Amino acid sequence: MIKLKINGQFKTLDVEPRVTLLDALRENLGLTGSKKGCDHGQCGACTVLIDGQRAYSCLTLAVMQEDKEITTIEDLAKGDDLHPVQTAFLKNDGFQCGYCTPGQICASLALLDEVKNGSVSYVTADLNNPPTLASLSETEIKERMSGNLCRCSAYNGIVAAVQQAAGQTPPSPAASIEHSQAG
Amino acid sequence: MKNFAYVRANSVEDAISRTTNDRQAMFIAGGTNLVDRLKVFLDEPSQLVDVSRLEMKQIERTNEGGLKIGALVTNTDLANHIEVRRNYPLLSRAILAGASQQIRNMATVGGNLMQRTRCPYYYDTAFPCNKRQLNTGCPAATGINRIHAILGASESCVAVNPSDMSVAMAALDATVEVQGMQGKREIPLIDFHRLPGNTPDRDTNLEPGELITAVILPPLSFAKSGVYLKLRDRASYAFALVSVATALEVAGEQIKNARVALGGVAHKPWRAMEAEEFLIGKAANNKSNFEQAAEIALKDAKTLAHNGFKVELSKRAIRRALTVSAQGGGIV
Numbered sequence: 001m002i003k004l005k006i007n008g009q010f011k012t013l014d015v016e017p018r019v020t021l022l023d024a025l026r027e028n029l030g031l032t033g034s035k036k037g038c039d040h041g042q043c044g045a046c047t048v049l050i051d052g053q054r055a056y057s058c059l060t061l062a063v064m065q066e067d068k069e070i071t072t073i074e075d076l077a078k079g080d081d082l083h084p085v086q087t088a089f090l091k092n093d094g095f096q097c098g099y100c101t102p103g104q105i106c107a108s109l110a111l112l113d114e115v116k117n118g119s120v121s122y123v124t125a126d127l128n129n130p131p132t133l134a135s136l137s138e139t140e141i142k143e144r145m146s147g148n149l150c151r152c153s154a155y156n157g158i159v160a161a162v163q164q165a166a167g168q169t170p171p172s173p174a175a176s177i178e179h180s181q182a183g
Numbered sequence: 184m185k186n187f188a189y190v191r192a193n194s195v196e197d198a199i200s201r202t203t204n205d206r207q208a209m210f211i212a213g214g215t216n217l218v219d220r221l222k223v224f225l226d227e228p229s230q231l232v233d234v235s236r237l238e239m240k241q242i243e244r245t246n247e248g249g250l251k252i253g254a255l256v257t258n259t260d261l262a263n264h265i266e267v268r269r270n271y272p273l274l275s276r277a278i279l280a281g282a283s284q285q286i287r288n289m290a291t292v293g294g295n296l297m298q299r300t301r302c303p304y305y306y307d308t309a310f311p312c313n314k315r316q317l318n319t320g321c322p323a324a325t326g327i328n329r330i331h332a333i334l335g336a337s338e339s340c341v342a343v344n345p346s347d348m349s350v351a352m353a354a355l356d357a358t359v360e361v362q363g364m365q366g367k368r369e370i371p372l373i374d375f376h377r378l379p380g381n382t383p384d385r386d387t388n389l390e391p392g393e394l395i396t397a398v399i400l401p402p403l404s405f406a407k408s409g410v411y412l413k414l415r416d417r418a419s420y421a422f423a424l425v426s427v428a429t430a431l432e433v434a435g436e437q438i439k440n441a442r443v444a445l446g447g448v449a450h451k452p453w454r455a456m457e458a459e460e461f462l463i464g465k466a467a468n469n470k471s472n473f474e475q476a477a478e479i480a481l482k483d484a485k486t487l488a489h490n491g492f493k494v495e496l497s498k499r500a501i502r503r504a505l506t507v508s509a510q511g512g513g514i515v
Contacts, residue, residue: 016186017186017187017188017189017231018184018185018186018187018221020218039222040219040222041215041219041285041286044283044285047285050288053259053288054284054285054288055285055288055289056215056285056286056289058218059214059215059218059219059286059289060213060214060215060218060289061189061211061214061218061231063189064211064214064233064235107284107285110284111284114284118263119259119263120262120263120268120275120279121279122276122279122280122413122419123514124279124514125513125514126513127268127269127272127275127276128268128269142418142419143418143419144284146283146418146419146420147282147283147284147285147286147420148283
């Protein structure tokens with residue numbers, strides 16, 4: 001028996017050591033928001049937060065996560081009140097089929113915290129001068145979101161959603177349509 | 184995956200004695216590569232010894248003015264550490280070039296050193312593979328080998344080491360501290376990983392039971408000139424086709440010291456010592472010196488049916504990285 005703390009609640013589970021955190025969430029706890037896309041850490045659909053940091057739940061064993069604070073997509077909305085990142089995805093067409101969306105949203109949420117905490121990325125020009133939420137560029141957002149694939153390719157909407165959640169003004173969907181027609 | 188026993192080690196000594204006494208036992212820390220390998224039956228351990236809760240999460244200054252990095256420091260924490268960003272920017276940049284934020288949050292320094300090749304034939308148990316089982320053959324040598332080695336490969340294995348972090352550490356003259364039943368020992372990072380030879384099943388010179396406890400970086404006065412350039416099939420979250428770590432010490436216009444290491448080209452991080460020696464004493468503002476250094480670094484390259492492009496790609500990457508290092512380093 002193992003004890004996991006998921007979305008603020010302790011859950012006791014009877015799982016073998018080989019059960020991944022993702023399978024424990026989905027199969028044992030009925031939390032099917034976290035998705036199994038590739039099950040190999042390549043797509044990001046299983047992204048959850050472990051002690052506030054984003055992680056692929058398919059690449060870790062449930063038994064290793066005892067005493068950790070695990071947050072899944074199910075914990076973001078409070079009743080019908082969506083989390084601001086969820087609202088931003090809705091407003092900016094940040095998805096089409098929606099399968100990758102729980103992972104995208106959890107990753108976005110973590111991204112915002114990382115930027116607030118001054119983290120750098122491969123495309124940060126000056127490693128001693130990390131971007132702020134206000135100065136976070138599209139290039140930075142794309143690099144920082146590269147661990148989440150969207151096979152509908154809603155990437156422009158996802159970038160716009162992150163921009164809005166960061167307090168920036170994303171380009172309007174109409175503007176991007178005009179742009180694509182012009183191009 | 185096959186089931187296994189799980190045990191949480193309560194000390195380094197406890198962890199070592201468990202894997203020494205049971206040769207089918209394996210350590211697990213971040214698990215980002217091992218869990219994936221377990222899923223496809225590449226590893227079938229009797230027990231997993233979880234070392235992730237042990238100490239070894241510190242980054243400390245050494246008496247010599249370098250850094251001692253605990254084996255369990257996450258890739259994210261190392262890349263973002265203020266001293267690493269300031270004094271070893273090519274290491275920050277190399278780590279940030281690797282994997283995704285999710286993986287870097289989970290993966291540890293020790294685990295990064297222990298990750299295994301992503302050769303698709305190694306991963307697909309429908310094929311034979313000398314790395315999986317000796318003397319069964321290497322289908323990559325005659326198969327689709329676009330991503331495979333151009334330096335130091337053997338007839339029995341043409342796989343490449345996938346780590347970005349190790350390439351920067353090779354350029355920085357890092358040392359790996361390991362602990363076994365006989366106590367601690369230190370292995371220069373460039374001798375930590377092995378060339379495949381006739382024993383591609385062994386990636387490293389770690390002995391059974393030994394655990395990586397730290398990586399030590401010596402001080403390097405010109406580390407700020409460091410550059411890490413990674414070339415890959417997509418802009419992010421992909422393994423390197425070729426990567427280069429460089430650093431140059433330039434006084435006046437003369438090169439006093441040089442570091443050149445390559446990734447994606449060999450079974451281990453590849454330090455181009457001969458190219459470095461060539462550069463010493465040469466003019467830093469003469470591009471032909473960088474061209475010659477690149478030629479020297481690749482002169483022993485041997486190509487397979489599909490990876491010939493890596494030779495020219497490596498040369499251009501070396502030239503470009505050295506040019507930026509000569510200008511004081513930074514983003515490429």
